[in-house]
Amino acid sequence: MASRRFSKGVTSLVLFSSLASPSFAGGLERGGYNIDQLFDTSPFSFQSGVTYVTPQRKLKDVRDTDTSTSPGGGNLNSRPNTADDTSNYTIPYIGFKAGFGDAIDCLVDYSEPFGGHTDPGLNWAGANNNIETEIKTRNYGGTCSYRFDVGPGQLRFIGGAFYQEVEGFKERLVSTVPLLVGTGNGVGRLDLEDSGWGWRAGLAYEIPEYAMRASLVYNSRVKYDNLTGTVDLTQVTAPFAPLNGAPYGRVTDVFGSAEAPDSLELKLQSGIAPDWLAFGSVKWTNWSVLQSVPFCPKSTKGLVACTSGGATELTSLDLLYQDGWTITGGVGHKFNEQWAGAVSLTWDRGTSQGYGAQTDSWTLGLGAAFTPTEHIEWRFAGAVGVLTSGSSGVVTQNGVTFGDDVSYSFGNDMVAALSTSLKVKF
Helix, strand or coil, X not given: CCXXXXXXXXXXXXXXXXXXXXXXXXXXXXXXXXXXXXXXXXXXXXXXXXXXXXXXCEEEEEEECCCCCCCCCCCCCCCCCCEECECCEEEEEEEEEEEECCCEEEEEEEECCEEEEECXXXXXXCCCCCXXXXXXXXXXXEEXXXXXXXXXXXXXXXXXXXXXXXXXXXXXXXXXXXXXXXXXXXXEEEEEEEEEEEEEXXXXXXXXXXXXXXXXXXXXXXXXXXXXXXXXXXXXXXXXXXXXXXXXXXXXXXXXXXXECCEEEEEXXXXXXXXXXXXXXXXXXXXXXXXXXXXXXXXXXXXXXXXXXXXXXXXXXXXXCCCEEEEEEEEEEECCCCEEEEEEXXXXXXXXXXXXXXXXXXXXXXXXXXXXXXXXXXXXXXXXXXXXXEEECCEEECCXXXXXXXXXXXXXXXXXXXXXXXXXXX
């Protein structure tokens, strides 16, 4: 039988270990939504941590399939047919949890749940599709729970809300003509930003004597109904048509709309022997809400609908995701009063469907927790994984063709992550 002290020691490690593995899941997933600190048994706790991720996705066999001067970018097949697609990134987290009496716990936290950064650069055959794209989010959450005795354990009702900000940009080569006539570099840039609200609700059942917990938490969508930004084509100019016509040669205000996905996650854990714990989770994320996000001139807002492939679409952010599934399983062990360790294996279903480079991934995570005193806990973990092979090309969706500008393939690539955090309990 697992003791309550075992529950405190190894359970906290499991929660930390889960931070490393999903940090390079499909879609725009980074840290995701994590409210595990809410279950901390201390009356008050402060936690701060960071995860560093190094994905190594490499594109090969790249072919420029749209060699028109504008807006195809020109014939780029003389450029390298390989590129390093992904960039390293960090995921911060800060949380403060407080308990009120024997029944109420509340958590306020800052996280960056979603994001993406690809940076293949200008010197590759697919520069007409992407030079650099980056999306960032900032999430400010508040979550509370109410628990009461049911049978041998406690049932917990969970609810909360969060405010989320998004910003990003994309650069691509629009035309090679300005390079020939010396009037610009031919690169166009989209900038965007917005903010919105979301909510969460869930249930958990806990039997501390057995280090047992089952939780089911739903996180709502966040509607970005007022995505605003600019399309900068000041570097796409030439002394002759068609590049002198609007909106080439200037900055145009644009608008659009999108949604951050909702998700549902089931987490389970239980003591299986003295000082041993088994844990697992299944998570569904509704990435299919993000297909092609069109951006249209602000001057057309309210006059003509801004739709993918529509008459007023100036540019778009093409994602074409399918829903994501993430499954994790592992075991943890408490070695002594100060040290505990855990190992986990995670499978994540890729969100790309013939367009893009997000295929299935497999990740092995290792973590440890050091508790020098009852008030301080230092956690650290590492993960290594495989991004499986695939290819990207032409996809037709709702009568609109995507991926007809560039095609490429990719092999099985590596990804790694390191995490550390410090928790103070009082």
